[in-house]
Amino acid sequence: MTELTREDRRVNRKHVLVALNKETGSFGGDAAASRVKAFIADPTGASTVEFAYVGGLTLRRFYIDESKPNSAERQSLWQEVTHQLGRDGVANPGKWDGSTQVKTLQAIAEEA
Amino acid sequence: MSMLRRSASALSALVATAFSVAAQADNQSPTPSRAISIDGGYAIQLGTGGPDKGFYRVVWEGRSLREHGVPFKYARALDLLAPALDRAGGDVPAIAFRYENDRASANGGLLEALGASELPLPGLSQLGLRGVARIGADADFKQITGAVGLETPPVRLPGLANSGVSNWLVFGINAERREATDSGPADGNVALATFRGFVGKALGWRKSADVGRTAGKLVRDLLELAPTRAAAITLRARIDSIPANQRTSLQQTLLDGIPEAASDEDWVRTVEEMAFGEADAITDQPTAALYAEGSGWVDFGSDPAGGRFKSLLTASLDYWFLPTRDDVLLRLRYEFGYERAEPGIKKNRLLVTIGVRL
Numbered sequence: 001m002t003e004l005t006r007e008d009r010r011v012n013r014k015h016v017l018v019a020l021n022k023e024t025g026s027f028g029g030d031a032a033a034s035r036v037k038a039f040i041a042d043p044t045g046a047s048t049v050e051f052a053y054v055g056g057l058t059l060r061r062f063y064i065d066e067s068k069p070n071s072a073e074r075q076s077l078w079q080e081v082t083h084q085l086g087r088d089g090v091a092n093p094g095k096w097d098g099s100t101q102v103k104t105l106q107a108i109a110e111e112a
Numbered sequence: 113m114s115m116l117r118r119s120a121s122a123l124s125a126l127v128a129t130a131f132s133v134a135a136q137a138d139n140q141s142p143t144p145s146r147a148i149s150i151d152g153g154y155a156i157q158l159g160t161g162g163p164d165k166g167f168y169r170v171v172w173e174g175r176s177l178r179e180h181g182v183p184f185k186y187a188r189a190l191d192l193l194a195p196a197l198d199r200a201g202g203d204v205p206a207i208a209f210r211y212e213n214d215r216a217s218a219n220g221g222l223l224e225a226l227g228a229s230e231l232p233l234p235g236l237s238q239l240g241l242r243g244v245a246r247i248g249a250d251a252d253f254k255q256i257t258g259a260v261g262l263e264t265p266p267v268r269l270p271g272l273a274n275s276g277v278s279n280w281l282v283f284g285i286n287a288e289r290r291e292a293t294d295s296g297p298a299d300g301n302v303a304l305a306t307f308r309g310f311v312g313k314a315l316g317w318r319k320s321a322d323v324g325r326t327a328g329k330l331v332r333d334l335l336e337l338a339p340t341r342a343a344a345i346t347l348r349a350r351i352d353s354i355p356a357n358q359r360t361s362l363q364q365t366l367l368d369g370i371p372e373a374a375s376d377e378d379w380v381r382t383v384e385e386m387a388f389g390e391a392d393a394i395t396d397q398p399t400a401a402l403y404a405e406g407s408g409w410v411d412f413g414s415d416p417a418g419g420r421f422k423s424l425l426t427a428s429l430d431y432w433f434l435p436t437r438d439d440v441l442l443r444l445r446y447e448f449g450y451e452r453a454e455p456g457i458k459k460n461r462l463l464v465t466i467g468v469r470l
Contacts, residue, residue: 052389
């Protein structure tokens, strides 16, 4: 993975959360919504605990249904995540699904 | 009647398994890792849908727990440098043992189970459109369908834009090829206009395990292998060589923690904070999830059987009835309408399922 600064990684995490919200309308459920919104509002000023918390959320918390995101939804999410990261058009390496955590999807997109 | 007894027996065995698993709650350290899925239940046909049927399904994902790393949930000693379990991704497990005794798939939809693939098309991102491709077959493999098309980005359902409820509506167009495996005349190409919508919400959030103890385990394992920031940086090169989609959650946490630590002196505190945040997230557990999905298509073929417009509505309730387990659930699911892979069979049924995710 390319060496990214602390600020880069936090802003990229925000982009992934924004992409998830655009795709699902959710901020990860009632238990996480206020913390996700606060992180999106100020990713570089958030504490390390909050950085880790939002990174530990699984995609399923946004998609609710255990069988989601399905193939079409994964492709749609990938397109939105890479768009948010300013990396339009990079190929999706796959091997991720609803049980994947935000931090992992971020790393996949940063690495792709 | 004997079918009912067998189904009841299968269900009671699953419930017994679930409670046996629940007895190990003290050892729980929940993570998204899931290697085995077991579902068993009963499909109640409504209207003139035919006889009721019991069903069960066992899916084992991954090659070998020992050969390719151990899911954190059951790890006795974590190997920080071992790649993650090579597990399924998405609808179609890459390597899986799957057994189903009935067409009543617990997640509904042989359509997805048979395979669907994203279709990255250059230039679409500028238009905001998504390329999609899918392949499906009916349960008897008498007809195989393949389709490619375009979909819009998701839009919010009216009134739910800022509700925090998961919801989306997507429209698309598809070109579909239908191949009958046992007769040529049924082959053909058709154009379809499609839509799919979803609304869902998880309720009753609670903790499925103690956050402090879960965080403590993470801290111990991380600091054992990377007691200092310098040691973590040494490990980073090796972990970085593992593709991001094959890393374990713990490996990614370590990589994320390195830039977070401002100095060597800051390392232990940073690890503790990272572990607490992670533990806080993975122990969040809803008590129930309620969700519904509608999808449909308009067939522009010359003479589609049963009308040009067909749709499928599903409504589901997932209930995690064990207070300290996030991997045993009761599911009620109602299905009404047609699946794209089987447009000639109208569903109208209620599925009752006990599921165990290990």
